Amino acid sequence: MIAFLIVFLAAMFLGVPIAFAMLLSSLFFILSDPGTALIIVPQQIEDGLDSFPFLAIPFFVLAGNLMAEAGVIRRFVQLAQTLIGHLRGGLAHAVVLSGALLAGVSGSGTADAAALGSTMIPALEKNGYRKDFATTLCAFSGALGPIIPPSIFLIIYGAMGNVSIGQLFLAGVVPGILMVLVLMLTSHIIIVSRGYGHLITNSTLREKAAALKETALDLVLPLGIISGIRWGVFTPTEAGAVAVAYVLLIGLFVHRTLSVEQVIKASRETVQVLGAVMLLIAMATIVNYILALFQVSDRLAGAMVGLSSNPILFLILANLLIIFLGSIIEDTAVLILMTPILVPLLGQFGIDPVHFGMVICLNLTIGLVAPPVGLAMFVTCSIGQISIEQFMRAAWPFLLALVLLLLVIILFPSISLWLPSHMVTP
């Protein structure tokens, strides 16, 4: 057991891709253990991937990529600006609001941040915002992606931890709205203290109506996904397939902003993401099989309960562990590794797995926009052409605000659990 973990950690730190590090350590264990046959390796790979809930991953990644290609961001920004452009720093708030709308379609924070960054960093700069603020704002608005449903993080957590993905999606709504408010409040404070955002755009009621009309077909999607799941019309996986079909129909035939080449480009990007994530899931299934042989979760639970049975303490310890792992390993990999280990412990502490999913997801989302391995941070920094140090200096107020929000979400489970408790199960 210890040898297995040492081989895995050593391989990972010495630069073996994480999926292959899992494979190598599993092979090492099985070859050295006479009781296990190698044939379980391909068997577990098949077993891990053979899952209906996981189908939602390619669906929502594809739907998000297609939406981005179809130019939805420009329309969302337009709408957000006519709605709240009259406020001080209206453009900055419009970026947050567009991030929220985008998050309602896409499941990935990094893709959202990249899409927002490439459109909005130049626009913000033109309006007198400094580059570092513009870049961090886009990164954090993109980070709404994994919180506001649909969310790839929540799909992986739900499928690996046997938690209802529909309930998890609904759980994300209220924390998502809170996160929007927290980001707006934080940027308002920065805007006032730095003297930004005097340029405001007033728009008439007619312009507002026109912008709403233009985005009406796009807005159907996030609302449709949430209400369809809320009233049990379809499962999250089916919602994903419907979303892809809807985006294709609208983009190809109604708005005509999508070309066949763009569809191919979007699916090519989807395939690459899918390959990296699904191989990780497949290999993690083998690792989990081995961990189950050693009853790791049971032992861990015993050790934890021996320490204390306080759920808040457990949540805080679990969060520190996730932050630690998230600061060295890519966030999706942390989620795939830790979900099967942590979720079985929740019963001992009386923690609702849906609440825990929300906490873990928000924690990892913060990791997306924080050094050293935050993917959304890297992407926006390279778009905005600022260094990680500059990003950090501009990002700390946002980071602080999100950590406070995480604490609130940890301490008050009802924020996450209120909406899912009203779900109709299909």
Add this chain to the structure above:
Amino acid sequence: MVLEAITMIALFAMVASTLISVLDRFLFGFGLPWPEELARFLLIWTSLLSAAIAAKHKVHFRLSFLSDRFGPWWENLIDVVCVAALLLVAWKGVELSILFNMQTSPALNLPMSYVYASVPISCVLIAYYLMRNLIARLRSQAGWRDR
């Protein structure tokens, strides 16, 4: 290229087959069992083939902060070890496929070996792309030394 085309087509086939099951439930009510099964089998195949594409484009997540200091020979060694491991899994995957040759899937009546063949085929493809990248790297390293 062919591989990318196959995975993209499979991607849309998954969408279509899931849509069929939704439409079936709301409009026709046949309760067809096969679309879900087909979508799941396609997911297995697409995921593993996409993993080969991801290997080609080197987008599998890894930590490079230590290995960057060891120099290129270390990366070459990693690739060789991974290729060996993948070929071992491929061999076992063939065994598994043969083992399930007689079993068929409940809804589609498809031999399960068709599904299980995804592991050996993809492992060989991933190994192929790792080797190709390795050879390209060795060539450029040799060329760099010549200069």
